[in-house]
Amino acid sequence: MPAQSPAGPVALWRSRSGRAAAFADRCPHRGMRLSHGFVRGETLACIYHGWSYAKAGNCLRIPAHPALAPPDTIRVATLRVEDGGGIIWISVGEPAAGPPRFEGLAPLRSMVLEAGIVALEAAAGTKAAEGLLDYTHDDRAVWLLLAPEGQARTLMHVLVDEDSNPDERIAASRAAEALRGAAEDIARGGIAR
Amino acid sequence: MTRNTMIDGWYPVSLASQLDAHGRRTALMGEPIAVRRGEDGNAKVTGGNGRDLPTCIRYGHVWSSLGDPQKPLFAIPEADQPGRRLVDVGVVRVRCSPLRAVENFLDIAHFPFVHTDILGAEPHTEVQNYKVEIREDEDEVWATQVKFYQPQAAKSAEGGITTEYMYRVPAPTCSILYKTCPPRPGEWDVITLFVQPLAEDLCDVWPWMALFDDETPMTDLIHFQQTIFVQDRSILENQIPGLLPLDPGMEIPTRADLTSVAYRRWLKRHGYTYGAQLVAQ
Amino acid sequence: MTILGEFEAASFLPWIERHAAKLGLVQAICVAGPDRIELDIAGPAELIDMMEMGCSLGPIDVWVEAIHRAPIECESG
Numbered sequence A: 001m002p003a004q005s006p007a008g009p010v011a012l013w014r015s016r017s018g019r020a021a022a023f024a025d026r027c028p029h030r031g032m033r034l035s036h037g038f039v040r041g042e043t044l045a046c047i048y049h050g051w052s053y054a055k056a057g058n059c060l061r062i063p064a065h066p067a068l069a070p071p072d073t074i075r076v077a078t079l080r081v082e083d084g085g086g087i088i089w090i091s092v093g094e095p096a097a098g099p100p101r102f103e104g105l106a107p108l109r110s111m112v113l114e115a116g117i118v119a120l121e122a123a124a125g126t127k128a129a130e131g132l133l134d135y136t137h138d139d140r141a142v143w144l145l146l147a148p149e150g151q152a153r154t155l156m157h158v159l160v161d162e163d164s165n166p167d168e169r170i171a172a173s174r175a176a177e178a179l180r181g182a183a184e185d186i187a188r189g190g191i192a193r
Numbered sequence B: 001m002t003r004n005t006m007i008d009g010w011y012p013v014s015l016a017s018q019l020d021a022h023g024r025r026t027a028l029m030g031e032p033i034a035v036r037r038g039e040d041g042n043a044k045v046t047g048g049n050g051r052d053l054p055t056c057i058r059y060g061h062v063w064s065s066l067g068d069p070q071k072p073l074f075a076i077p078e079a080d081q082p083g084r085r086l087v088d089v090g091v092v093r094v095r096c097s098p099l100r101a102v103e104n105f106l107d108i109a110h111f112p113f114v115h116t117d118i119l120g121a122e123p124h125t126e127v128q129n130y131k132v133e134i135r136e137d138e139d140e141v142w143a144t145q146v147k148f149y150q151p152q153a154a155k156s157a158e159g160g161i162t163t164e165y166m167y168r169v170p171a172p173t174c175s176i177l178y179k180t181c182p183p184r185p186g187e188w189d190v191i192t193l194f195v196q197p198l199a200e201d202l203c204d205v206w207p208w209m210a211l212f213d214d215e216t217p218m219t220d221l222i223h224f225q226q227t228i229f230v231q232d233r234s235i236l237e238n239q240i241p242g243l244l245p246l247d248p249g250m251e252i253p254t255r256a257d258l259t260s261v262a263y264r265r266w267l268k269r270h271g272y273t274y275g276a277q278l279v280a281q
Numbered sequence C: 001m002t003i004l005g006e007f008e009a010a011s012f013l014p015w016i017e018r019h020a021a022k023l024g025l026v027q028a029i030c031v032a033g034p035d036r037i038e039l040d041i042a043g044p045a046e047l048i049d050m051m052e053m054g055c056s057l058g059p060i061d062v063w064v065e066a067i068h069r070a071p072i073e074c075e076s077g
């Protein structure tokens, strides 16, 4: 699936055995987006000419030249991936520590907002700390994990208390949708002004 | 700024069969143009400032130019051969460089992955060596002896066969494909790709065919080609960069890409760079 | 491999080295002039084909007229 990172578009995929990997979203052969590719076993294959890549990014097979064992130097740039607590993290560069763990919280859903973080904070009436926005709505706490995609768009992951029952989860989801609407209104107003 | 050397070329701007007095508004290389049937019955094309543009009707399409064409439109002798069915496929709008649309048409290695079970199928993915040349007299790119296994090469083909192709590029945004023709050994079916450059990153693709096939209903022939081009569109709109790189520094062409490389060399030699990226990044 | 054409060798040589590195090919440039570059490369035929494909197009400020390939009789060091 396609994803965004500060280093540009990313092809995020999960192999047959369940391992997640993140590639720069451009095939080194002739530039097709790898996020349109297909997973076969432990490899991701480009949809255009079928070049396939291992999780480490090295090319394993060039179907037009089946006799060739591609050298290790033919490769796609990779990003580090951490897969934990129901959230997949990618990092640009080599971070010193692993991603944060949110003890006691469970991820509920993700949504994209056509609004920047500032508009979102204004709508929520509170500020995010280290990418996590602690939002209380109708006495219920919802945590919003924010990944900015440029200035005017945000990917928001909704987390709830892991003991929440289905009704509470639905309510949290609705609250997040309402917040998205409010933030997008503010963002649009900002542009109109 | 250097002069756009593609300005003097002929480009398709409409189907001849759809020409009417009311006309069609479209664009050529960023300039709005209007195409209609004039009082004398001939096609009339006017540019953005109302000036009359050169016009001709050939191969089912109306052709025009923003500049001053030094040569008549390229010849397709097979188009006049008796017994062929001429098929106007229509138009497919693609958000990509017009040059990328042609390059993709010249490519066979994608058949098993993009046109799965129609023009190709795994495990038949190998691209055998073929010949590519620039024919100096005509100043055209030709690829010959191109062979590929196809599960269903054409509407008239039953079951898989190894099909032989020839590709020809007579103009920067036009290509002609000659393909072995199951009902008539010794003859070639002709499938063309005429590309109208609307902008550097937007084009209308007008496929056209001259086939030996009396059986298949016209709508099936059209539908077959449209299916293929819609599959190609999902590729063309997702290649990075959007313009066609003339420097392969960010790519890895292989021998299977020989036609693509020859086409890009030919564009570079002539300075045909409308829709091209000059420096890799 | 002999590359003939018109080029500012200065811009082309690093380009050639980068492309060879991407293909994992070890090459040694023996002659580098404004109209002729000679290099020794060893590796599988498909990879040398890929080197030839890339170089025949090259960067925008060079024009490659032709590329000739000949087997090297004795390994040059």
Ligand code: FES
Residues within 6 Å of the ligand: A027, A028, A029, A030, A031, A032, A046, A047, A048, A049, A050, A051
């Ligand atoms: S562009 Fe990915 S395999 Fe050709």
Ligand SMILES: [Fe+2]
Residues within 6 Å of the ligand: B104, B105, B110, B114, B115, B228, B232
């Ligand atoms: Fe195609």
